[in-house]
Amino acid sequence: MAAEQRNLGEILVAEGVLSQEELEEALEKSRIRNLSLEETLFKLGYITRDKLGNLLARAYNCDFIDLHSRAVSDDALRALPAEKALKLHALPYALEGETLTVAVAAPLEGHSLTEIVADIERTTGKKVRASFCNPEFLKELLLRHYKGMEPVPADSPAQDEFAFIIKSIKSEEPGGLRAQIEELNDIGQTALIAARSHPFSRAVASAIEEARVKLADAKKYAESGFDEEALEMARRAITMLNEASDKADGVERDWEKLVQQVKSLRGRINVLEEDGAAEYAPADFKRLAEIRDELMRCVTDRNVDKLRFLMEQAAVIAEKVGLQAPDRNRGREQVITSLAKVREVIARARKAGAKDHAQDVIKQAYEFLDKAETHARHAQWDEVRECLTSAESKALEAERIALAAEEEKKRLTVRLREAVRIAIAEMEAAMARRYAREVIDDLMRVRDAINEAKACFDTCEFEKGIGLAETAAATIKNEIIIRAEEAEHAWSELFQRADAVSARIRSVDMSIALRVAADKVETLFQSERGMIAALCEGNREKLADSVSVCENMVAEILGIVVTARDGLQQAEAAIAAAGDLLIVAKSGGVDERVAPAFREAENLMKDAQDFLARGDIDTAVARAGAARAKLQSEVIESQEFERQQWLALVSRSTDLLRRVDEALSSDAMRYCPELVRSLRLGTSEILETMVARNPEKLSACVDSAEGKMAVLASEINAAKAERYRDVNQQLAEIEKAVETAVQRCSGNYSPDMLESAYLDLSRLKQQIAGGPDSLDAIVEGNLARDLAVARTKVWQVEFLRERFEAEQRENLNHLREKMESAREAVDACVRLDFVGDDSPSVAAARSLLEQAENLLIEGDIDRSFEIVRQCHAAAEKISLEAGERERRWNSLVRSSASEDSAHVRILADSVAAKIAGEECKALSEMVSRTGSIIDSRNLDALAKHAEQLERLAQAVADKGKTRREESLRRIEERTREVNEEIRLALTLKAEVACPDVMNAAQAYLGIARSYASTDEFDRADAALSDARTKARDAGTLARAAMERSSILALDYMRIASAHVAQQRPEAAKEALERGIALAELARISSRKE
Incomplete structure (x- = not known):
């Protein structure tokens, strides 16, 4: 038991049956389809049940056995109680001394092998040896061997296990149509075996045969690919088998009652026999006697249908015979006629279906019929007529009810068919809608309801089916289609909202938004990417959430930007005014007495700029106003500039600083950062020089700054041109990638995504259509983001294409394996006897393989798969x-060498050789050629030879039969002649006159019949001649005796006359009596003759 702790996957990988990748694939598919690992492996074709059992047996150091080839010992079955066997799914099949051998399922179900062995050893007290077997055979044998034992209590665990086994055999429903068909076929075969093995299977033989045909048709449909039709046909066959079994069980329950009725009927026939029915109704009573014997044979054969038919026929004939009794009055003929008429009406009502649709009424008709029979036994003819009239009325009423029910059934069938057609049409219309996937669950439920309505055709629950179909159609029309339209409307609204919010996002002033609400802008971009992803995925709920978030964020950011724009302009104006004053104050020189106020104003200006950079506009405006007020009141107004030259230089410097400030835009900072830093250093140096009041140095700094300003403009234009070329190059690369993806994918993978990427490229080209001047920092940022999105879409399409091509390669490998398997199967067929390379079927199979290869070359893998399946x-x-x-x-x-063959029997029959000598000789010559034909292994020649043998043997048999019939007719004719002679002799009282001769004639007649029964016709002719001679001799002797009796009678009459004349009355009386006796004998003989 070293492998006790190893799971099934480890064993299969260790044995080399599966690779680790194949095992992981099987495990994934088993989780997706909610199947066990072994069932998934069986359906994928990785392993068979028997091979799996052998592997597990080898892993557990056990044997793997075929239960069908093993005899199950009764001692072994008795050693393990049924309750324990069913609980553990273990079948004991052999008991040798103290060792009990049991069979368990491979793979194990619910218990480990150690637990099973230990539990059985505790229960039986014996040493247990375990063997693995096929679980399907194990369930079947458990059901067969433990079904007839003592019943298990209904609430015991074994009863649950037993019910589970039956359910697993009869009603398992694994996923997939083909698996369901296989399971239903197994269930149907089991039910068919059970129905055929039923002791009263003959009562439902036609239903069983019809179910068998349906099972065979279901298998043919499944092989042809009509899985749904095969599934429905298999279900019908199982239903018919279950109904047949139930009917057979009902017959079995009523069997004792039928046997008692047979005994009663036989007793009634015996009573009629005792009353002399054979004399006053010989033909009818002869039929009754035949039925009496056939009833016993039917009871022995358990032929219920014939038994009931014979009982009904015997009851009618017995009633008729009883009415023909001599003591009946003249009304019996009328009663017989009425009775026959009533029974005809009842039979007509039963044929119309009264047994199913009017049980109570037809039962009342039978009750009136029974009462009529009772009254007839007592010769109460008025009551009999009244009862027969009532019975006929009830039978007619039952017939009307049955016909009305059948008509209603037809009407409901038409209604149900129309309702199902309408429901299917509505469902197909709903499935054709663009967003039908939004209501796919409801559509699946409606489809189940339609299938259930279809099933009502078989169960005859037409009103239920009509209700289901009409409800399904109404649900589709009034609910599902409305929801589908709502889904379409919702998607349209979402598309419009998404377009609108994208346009609003593009209208946002990102330069201001990034300064005052950078985190919100980042959140907005993330929401927009989520919206794009939801569009690609087709997720309506996610798209609605993303659109709502984007709308809210855009509205909030727009509000912030509008508010911030006004405040920002105000703050910039205030800071610019304060800056101008500060520059003016610096350029005019700052005295020591106003230096603290100037430094305080400078600090206020720095604070204002910092608050503006952080987005705190109100504080920045306040600080700038405070700096301006302080400069104006405490610095500028308190000083006067004395030199106009300094003022002009300061004015020039101030103008330069303003132009520098205007030139240092976001574009300049993005495209010429080094030059911007140099300008900033130059402006700082100008300010320092102005503070230091050094005119020469200030003039030099202003000249240098002006030169740098001229260079800055040209550098920005050059950088924009470079960036414009880079963006165009990226656009060209992405456009080329889109074209490549379109060529590779041929529009099969995510065409919407490719179209979206193409539209994005068109939009980006329009944005930069104005040349390098159309670029700025914000536009370039948006371009970088949009290019990344377009590149991502192309990557996604390429990923889908690569994944599809990988799947195609996998399907191609699988197809090649299937084709190789089909080729090996065809080659194996060629090696079979009676096939060969020239077989049309082999040629057709190889043609299918060539078609599959051509389709594979053309790339049509699906059709190639279908052709390979057809080849298999x-x-x-x-x-x-x-x-x-x-x-x-x-x-x-x-058959050619069997003793039961016609030609063998004929050649062994000496009589046939005498009757048809030439034909027997020809037949013998044909038989001698049989060996050489068998050695040639030519089936057609052997079949033709066998047919000729059979035809010639039949001709010999027909000729012998004709000769025999002619001989029999001759013997029968001569036998009738002899019987006439014997009857004549008996009429003449030959048995009294010459008993020995009469006995000899009858003996010769019996000998002739014996010879005729053994086909010794010549001897029979001779015996009949002797019998005829003896019969004629007996007749002649009898006539002589009659004449002698007449003469003696006359003599006794004369003697009597003489005694009377002599007055001797006693003697006269005696002679007269003797004479009268002889005369009477002669007279009777003469009359009969």
Whole structure:
């Protein structure tokens, strides 16, 4: 038991049956389909049940056995109680001394092997040896061997296990139509075996045969690919088998009652026999006697249908015979006629279906019929007529009810068919809608309801089916289609909202938004990316959430930007005014007495700029106003500039600083950062020089700054041109990637995403259509983001294409494996007997393989798969045909040498050789050629030879039969003649006159019949001649005796006259009596003759 702790996957990988990747794939598919690992492996074709059992047996150091080839010991079954066997799913099949051998399922179900062995050893007290077996065979044998034992209590665990086994055999429903068909076929075969093995299966033989045909048709439909039709047909067959079993069970329950009725009927026939029915109704009573004997044979054969038919026929004939009794009055003929008429009416009502639709009424008709029979036994003819009239009335009423019910059934069938058609049409219309996936769950429920309505055709629950179909159609029309339209409307609204919010996002002034609400802008961009992803995924709820978030964020950011724009302009104006005053104050020089106020104003200006940079506009405006007021009141107004030259230089410097400030935009900072830093240093130096009041240095700094300003403009234009070329290059690369993706994918993978990427590229080209001047920092940021989005879309399409191509390669490998398997199957068929390379079926299979290869070359993998499947089916058909031809060959070979064959029997019959000598000789010569034909292994030649043998043997048999019939007719004719002679002799009282001769004639007649029964017709002719001679001799002797009796009678009459004349009355009386006796004998003989 070293492998006790190893799971199934580890065993399969260790044995080399699966790779780790294949095991992971099987585990994933088993989780998706909610199946066990072994069932998934069976359906994928990685392993068979028997191979899995052998692997597990080897892993557990056990044997794997075929239960069908093993005999199950009764001692072993009694050793383990049924309750324990069913609980553990273990079947004991052999008991040798103290060792009990049990079979368990492979793979194990619910218990480990150690637990099963230990539990059985505790229960039985014996040493247990375990073997693995096929679980399906195990369930079948558990059901077979433990079904007939003592019943298990209904509330016991074993009863639950037993019910589970039955359910697993009869009603398992694994996923997938083909798996359901296979399971239903197994269930149907089990039910078919159970129905055929029922002791009263003959009572439902037609239903069983019809179900068998349906099972066979279901298998053919499944092989042809009509899975749904095959599934429905298998279900119908199982339903019919279950109904047949129930009917057979009902017959079994009523069997004792039928036997008692048979006994009663036989007793009634015996009473009629005792009353002399054979004399006053010989033909009818003869039929009654035959029925009496047939009833016993039917009871022995358990032929219920024939038994009931004979009982009904015997009851009618017995009633008729009883009415023909001599003591009946003249009304019996009328009663017989009425009775026959009533029974005809009842039979007509039963045929119309009264047994199903008017049980109570037809039962009342039978009750009136029984009362009529009772009154007839007592010769109460008025009561009989009244009862028969009532019975006929009830039978007619039952017939009307049955006909009305059948008409209603037809009407409901038409209604149900129309309702199902309308529901299917509504469902197809709903499925054709663009967003039908939004209501797919409801559509699946409606489809189940329609299928349930279809099933009502078989169960005859038409009103239920009509209700289901009409409800399904109404649900689709009034609910599902409305929801689908709402989904379409909702998607349209979402698309409009998404376009609108995208346009509003593009209208936002990002330069201000990034300064006053950078975190909100980042959140907005994330929401926009989520909206794009939801559009690509087709997720309406996620798209609605993303659009709502984007709308809210855009509205909030727009409000902030509008408010911030006004305040920002005000703050910039205040800071610019304060800056101008500060520059003016610096350029004019700052005295020591106003230096503290000037430094305080400078600090206020720095604070205002810092608050403006942080977005605190109100505080920045306040600080700038305070700095301006302080400069104006405490610095500028308190000083006067004395030199106009300094003022002009300061004015020039101030103008330069303003122009520098205007030139240092976001574009300049983005495209010429070094030059911007140099300008900033120059402006700082100008300010320092102005503070230091150094005119020469200030003039030099202003000249240098003006030169740098001229260079800055040209550098910005050059940088924009470079960036413009880079953006165009990226656009060209992405456009080329889109074109490549379109060429590779041919529009099969995410065409909407490719179209979106193409539209994005068109929009970006329009944005930069104005040339390098259309670029700025914000536009370039938006371009970078949009380019990244377009590149991501192309990458997604490429990813989908690569994944699809990988799946195609996997399907191609699987197809090649299937094709190789089909080719091997065809080659294996060629090696079979009675097939060969020249077989049309083999040629057709190889043609299918060539078609599959051509389709594979053309790239049509799906059709190639279908052709390969057809090739597999053709190979299987060839194998079956070869097996059938092999079985036919063996049958012909066996029949050619069988003692039961017609030609063998005829050649062994000496009488046939005498009757048809030439034909027997020709037949013997044909038989001698049989061996050489068998050695040639030519099936057609052997079949033709067997047919000729059978035809010639039949001709010999027909000739012998004709000769025999002619001889029999001759013997029968001569036998009738002899019987006439014997009857004549008996009429003449030959048995009294010459008993020995009469006995000899009858003996010769019996000998002739014996010879005729053994086909010794010549001897029979001789015996009949002797019998006829003896019969004629007996007649002659009898006539002589009659004449002698007449003469003696006359003599006794004369003697009597003489005694009377002599007065001797006693003697006269005696002679007269003797004479009268002799005369009477002669007279009777003469009359009969």
